[in-house]
Amino acid sequence: MNTNTDTSTGSGSLAPGQLPFLAPCRYPGATAPFEWVRRGWLDLLAAPGLSLLYGLLFATLSALLAWLTWRLGLLALYVGLATGFVFVGPVLAMGLYSISYQLERGHRPALLFSLEEGRAHLRDTLVLGLCLLILLLVWGRAAMVLSVLLPSDAAPALHDMIPYLIVGTVVGALFCALVFCATAFSLPMLLDRRADAVTAVISSINATLRNKLTALIWGALIVAAVLIGFATMFVGFVILMPLLGHATWHAYRATIDAERWPATHA
Numbered sequence: 001m002n003t004n005t006d007t008s009t010g011s012g013s014l015a016p017g018q019l020p021f022l023a024p025c026r027y028p029g030a031t032a033p034f035e036w037v038r039r040g041w042l043d044l045l046a047a048p049g050l051s052l053l054y055g056l057l058f059a060t061l062s063a064l065l066a067w068l069t070w071r072l073g074l075l076a077l078y079v080g081l082a083t084g085f086v087f088v089g090p091v092l093a094m095g096l097y098s099i100s101y102q103l104e105r106g107h108r109p110a111l112l113f114s115l116e117e118g119r120a121h122l123r124d125t126l127v128l129g130l131c132l133l134i135l136l137l138v139w140g141r142a143a144m145v146l147s148v149l150l151p152s153d154a155a156p157a158l159h160d161m162i163p164y165l166i167v168g169t170v171v172g173a174l175f176c177a178l179v180f181c182a183t184a185f186s187l188p189m190l191l192d193r194r195a196d197a198v199t200a201v202i203s204s205i206n207a208t209l210r211n212k213l214t215a216l217i218w219g220a221l222i223v224a225a226v227l228i229g230f231a232t233m234f235v236g237f238v239i240l241m242p243l244l245g246h247a248t249w250h251a252y253r254a255t256i257d258a259e260r261w262p263a264t265h266a
Contacts, residue, residue, distance in 0.1 A: 019260060022199060023189065025207035028254040033218040033247075036254065040247030043100045044239070047109040051242035054096050059237035062229070090125035090187060096245025097191050104253075117191055124190045127197040132179060139175040146171060180219050181208040188252035193261035207255050218251065 044051045098117040102109045149164040150156070185207055186200035195203075208215045225244055229237040 019195075019199075021202065022206050023193075023195070023203040023256050023258040023261065025203070025210050026255055026257055027211060028214060030213045030217060032214055032254055033221055033251070036218070036247040036250040037221065037243065039250040040100075040243050040245070043103055043246035043249075044242050046103050047099050050099055050109050050111055050114065051096065051246070052238060053111075054092055054099075054245065055238040055240070055242040057092055058241040059229075059234045062237055063234045066234070090129050091122070093187050093245055093248075094121055094125065094191055096242055097188050097249045100246045100249035101191060121190050124197040124200070125187065128183070128186060128190075128201065131182070131197075131201070135175065135178060135182075139172075142171055142175070143168070180215070180222075181205045184208050184215065184218070184248075185252045185256050188249050189256055189258055192252070192264060193258045194264055195258065195261045199261075203256055203258070211255065214255075 094117050095114040098114040099109045101117075102113065146164065146168050149167060150161075182201045182204055184204050186197070186204040189195055189200040189203060190197065222244060225236075225240040229235075229240050
């Protein structure tokens with residue numbers, strides 16, 4: 001496996017004023033995402049109780065959001081997604097990364113430590129969550145603008161829908177790509193190193209763009225897991241979300257070289 005970085009790194013952390021604008025990246029290879037999933041599965045087996053607890057929370061919140069959307073409409077969807085992006089999602093993700101972090105150091109994962117990680121990094125995760133919320137709102141606005149491409153007929157033919165479907169798919173894929181690039185490795189870096197949210201996001205975007213094929217395969221695995229979760233009426237999320245969370249930690253370890261930043265824990 002090729003683990004060369006795109007810039008040279010020092011042997012220890014630097015003072016804040018000496019830190020670069022972003023963390024350099026490694027090039028783990030196109031097949032690396034399957035290894036990340038394998039290691040994530042081993043972490044899940046090593047701490048099944050805690051992992052499945054977080055998975056149950058993910059599944060419950062997803063089902064609750066779907067139910068509220070069905071009962072209350074798009075307003076509930078936007079409120080639920082906004083809350084998830086800003087508060088719930090990052091905290092739960094931090095808990096899963098923390099489990100892998102503890103296992104990596106040979107410790108027995110503790111729920112209190114995982115919850116403390118979510119609280120300790122709350123400021124930076126809120127900044128990241130707010131950025132994602134803004135992107136979500138722009139995405140929603142773009143979807144409303146694209147509605148002008150819809151045919152005026154009450155029951156339009158499929159060929160009349162083609163312009164709307166093509167443009168909508170392209171715009172949706174663009175926003176999905178932006179969210180993926182910004183979050184692929186940023187949250188694990190915030191847990192592992194004393195870096196700010198901007199540095200973590202830029203490092204994540206840089207690493208994703210420099211590993212396009214690897215990122216494409218990793219993103220496809222995530223999409224597949226999410227689709228399975230929906231197909232199983234959210235029950236699959238109980239296992240799939242912890243698996244993805246643990247795998248994301250190993251993806252960060254294999255892709256981001258953040259040794260110049262001070263470690264979060266001694």
